[in-house]
Amino acid sequence: MTIDGNKIIHAVMEGSRIREAKGIIPLFGVYLSIFSTQYYNRLSFDFEIKMGKSRTAESESLLIQAAQECGYATFHGIRNSWEWEKIVQPMIENKEDQIEGFIAVAVAFGWGDLEVKKLVPDEKLVIRVGDSYEASGYLDRYDPAGSGKCYMLRGVAGAFMDLIYGEDYPDGCFAFTAEEPFCRAKGDVYCEFIARKSSG
């Protein structure tokens, strides 16, 4: 069965309107917040600037790691939630379908128009995004970049593979590593993420 992304978007939008008395949104097994993309983009890109050019690789790595760890914990929580059980699980026929379910949740969260271009089980995942909020935010604020700037999506792409093909939670994080060979922030038409098994 194909994953019905619209059904998931509808569930997220409806769920995001329900908050408990403490003003917290518990949805898909996590506490959700809804805020401006400007906030997240400034945090990431000004973090890089403050780290300085000599520490570019370190700042990129820290932002990607933060996203991958979080993607791993977040989507583990999501796939163990009652909402997933009720809405997504009935559409899943094999474990590769889980990736499509994750992608639909990411789209519902407003991270971009993610699309799986290729999935080789236990080996490689290619995700293409025509409108990532990270690339858009970068171009709004800065001149075109020399390298990919979608650190959150890059980490998340690795986390999706970690959850499906890595060791059981919580031991499978960073089994996969993603690259971003194409990014709109550096002038490409779309952003593309390729997750492969981590070396070493």
Next chain:
Amino acid sequence: MTALNWQKELSREGHRVVFSGQPFTMHCHHYNMNLQKTLEDTLGEEGVQLLFQSAEESNYNIFRHLIDQYNQIKTTKSKLEMAATLFQYCGMGVIHFQTTGPSGGRIVSPSSHHVTGWLAKYGRRHTPGCHFTRGWIAGIMATTYNRPLGEYIVEETSCKMMREPECVFNVTTHKT
């Protein structure tokens, strides 16, 4: 009672989440807390300042836009009520503007996304940790009292991340 129409304001334009026409996104406590920890651990006070300023600037823009949209919201009281509603609707928690004026005030948050998320993920802190909320408040104060960004200093004098009963924020201006 605030006039903020959440059902109308939070919508989608295809794959995008928009709030009152501005690009928004949804993230969970894992990402928000990990970003905060990464910035604090790596940059120290400079990272804390970045969290504050990013929240201040983005919330200033959001709230300024909202105030322009809802021109029936004119009084300070109704603006602050709208701000508290916005905080809650965004899943950020509950906030009370107890005593505020152009020169500052006292603001209390009995519960918040950042407190719940931090305690769930990392446990008790030994220093106040609601940097996002401090910046968020600074943005609201600047908009409400027609002051420029950077006008307000927001200190957290009591923090639930330290297992204190509530988060208390003391607001002053650089002039006071």
